[in-house]
Amino acid sequence: MIKLFATVFILTGCGYLGILFAMSYKKRVRQLIEFQQVLNLLEFDINFLAVPLKESFEKISKNSGGGVKDVIDYIRERIEKDKCIDMQRLWERGFQRFSDEIFLTQEDKKILLDFSKNLGCGDRESEINNIKITLSRLKIAENEAREIAKTNVKMYRGLGFLTGFFIVIILI
Amino acid sequence: MNTRYNEILSYFPQNLRRMLGRGMNILEDSLQEIRIRARLPIILGTTNGNFAITPDGELSPAVGGAYIVKESDVRQIFTAVCENSVYAFMEDIKQGFVTIKGGHRVGIAGRAVNGKNGIENFREISSLNIRVAREVVGAANYIIGDIQKDSGIVNTLIVSPPMGGKTTVLRDLARQISDSGIKTALADDRGELAAIFRGVPQNDIGIQTDVIENAPKSQAVIMMLRSMSPELIVTDEIATKDDADAVLKCFGTGVSVIASTHGKSAEEVLKRENIKPLFSEIGFKQIIVLQKEGRGINTKVLGEITKIRQEK
The missing domain is CATH 3.30.450 (Beta-Lactamase)
Structure with missing residues (x-):
């Protein structure tokens, strides 16, 4: 009876870990898409409404979820509290603060940090150019993330259960 | 602090x-x-x-x-x-x-x-x-009595050299007159009177005041006349012919006008080519040349009045 329980426990535990790993690849893709949406909304606000970032982020936050929302909310709050800030450092801190909920790689974050460096410093045209370049870089990252996810999701799911089996066989 | x-x-x-x-x-x-x-x-x-x-x-x-x-x-x-x-x-x-x-x-x-x-x-x-914005509530206390009378608002041109307190006095006049219930329109082409920040005037310009900011006076004044039915139009710094023309259009419409311009004395202002036409029969009735007394927070703005025409 105990053996049966232990087997089930190990199998579900390892399987769950495998799924968790697999999910992080999927979540990276999802967050890359979400950040592209953020940039699209921002482009609309800058191009047609010319509202300050603070207001734009407030709107964007309502349309986002999870880690992306947390990072955007953090940046918005900081801008509201302190007008004189270093935008790039602020985004960096946002990513650090919510590192548990952000599934982007260092390269993905670098794309967004490069973007944040010039955010809010230029006229409409340069802001739009900055957004367009970032969007295309994020798209490339998204495609790459999809490819990696395709192979890795199945692999990690399978690997989780297999490791479980392996441990069970060795122990029994 | x-x-x-x-x-x-x-x-x-x-x-x-x-x-x-x-x-x-x-x-x-x-x-x-x-x-x-x-x-x-x-x-x-x-x-x-x-x-x-x-x-x-x-x-x-x-x-x-x-x-x-x-x-x-x-x-x-x-x-x-x-x-x-x-x-x-x-x-x-x-x-x-x-x-x-x-x-x-x-x-x-x-x-x-x-x-x-x-x-x-x-x-x-x-x-x-x-x-630094200097909103001095009560800056116009010494001259308001000469402008707002029982018979109504006297068309007045306020004169002083730069930094003489024209804008501060004009703003306070608008506030006091507006708070007394008179519908006031501010044509604030440089945003100095109301200082609108995100749609809200940062200075107290009175409860009955509407503002058009950052628009040329000539357009703002006509827009106000047509759309906001003001009883008084207040505008800062008449310098060019266009500015003077804008004010000229208000005279005779039943709306009172208070405006300001740079200058040292009434005689000097009366000689200025652009300003001259504003003193026609229906135009400005008086010039108030501002004089500052005291320094810093104790500054008093007094006015020396030159009547162009006695009121009936």
């Missing part, structure tokens, strides 16, 4: 904030402007003269040992003034200034980018000048 200064300080980087905070604390109400120029000392313009500021926050009339502004300081302050959204303030930047919360105005100078329609942007910003 004067609470209005906290608002201004929040636009500065941390290190400057501490330094300036100390200096401004000493200055109390006498601060008029803060001049920030790249690679030069910060100059605080006060009613008692100009002062440079040392890294310890001490004020000094000489520039030796003063804190030298870095290019990055100017950039950072400029971006902060634009609420980290320079693109949203392009229209203001083209005009050469941005109004911040509290009604303070930040003038911009540097290398301009010229386009089809004149200045489009500033590529490199070398200096900023923060003009």
Whole structure:
């Protein structure tokens, strides 16, 4: 009876870990898409409404979820509290603060940090150019993330259960 | 410290904030402007003269040992003034200034980018000048009695040299008259009277006042006449022929007008080519030349009245 329980426990535990790993690849893709949406909304606000970032982020936050929302909310709050800030450092801190909920790689974050460096410093045209370049870089990252996810999701799911089996066989 | 200064300080980087905070604390109400120029000392313009500021926050009339502004300081302050959204303030930047919360105005100078329609942007910003808004409630107390009479508002031209308190007096006149229930329209082409920040006037301009800001007087006045049914139109600084024409259009419409212009004396103003036509039979009935008495917070603005025409 105990053996049966232990087997089930190990199998579900390892399987769950495998799924968790697999999910992080999927979540990276999802967050890359979400950040592209953020940039699209921002482009609309800058191009047609010319509202300050603070207001734009407030709107964007309502349309986002999870880690992306947390990072955007953090940046918005900081801008509201302190007008004189270093935008790039602020985004960096946002990513650090919510590192548990952000599934982007260092390269993905670098794309967004490069973007944040010039955010809010230029006229409409340069802001739009900055957004367009970032969007295309994020798209490339998204495609790459999809490819990696395709192979890795199945692999990690399978690997989780297999490791479980392996441990069970060795122990029994 | 004067609470209005906290608002201004929040636009500065941390290190400057501490330094300036100390200096401004000493200055109390006498601060008029803060001049920030790249690679030069910060100059605080006060009613008692100009002062440079040392890294310890001490004020000094000489520039030796003063804190030298870095290019990055100017950039950072400029971006902060634009609420980290320079693109949203392009229209203001083209005009050469941005109004911040509290009604303070930040003038911009540097290398301009010229386009089809004149200045489009500033590529490199070398200096900023923060003009501290001075809303003096009650500034018009000494002259209001000569303007608002039982028979109505007397068409009045307010005259003083630059920095003589015209705008401050005009704003307070608008406030007092508007609060007494008279529908007032402000044609505020440079945004100095109301200092609108995100749709809300930062200065108290009265409960019955409507403002059109940053539009040419000639257009704003006609728009107001047609759409807002004012009883009084207030406008600042008549200088060009277009400005005078705009005011001329108001006379005879049943709307009273209070305006201001630069000048030393009534005789001098009456000789000015653009202003002359404004004293026709239906035009301005009096000129009030402002005279300041006292300094700093104790300044009194008195007016010397020249009647063009006696009221019936």
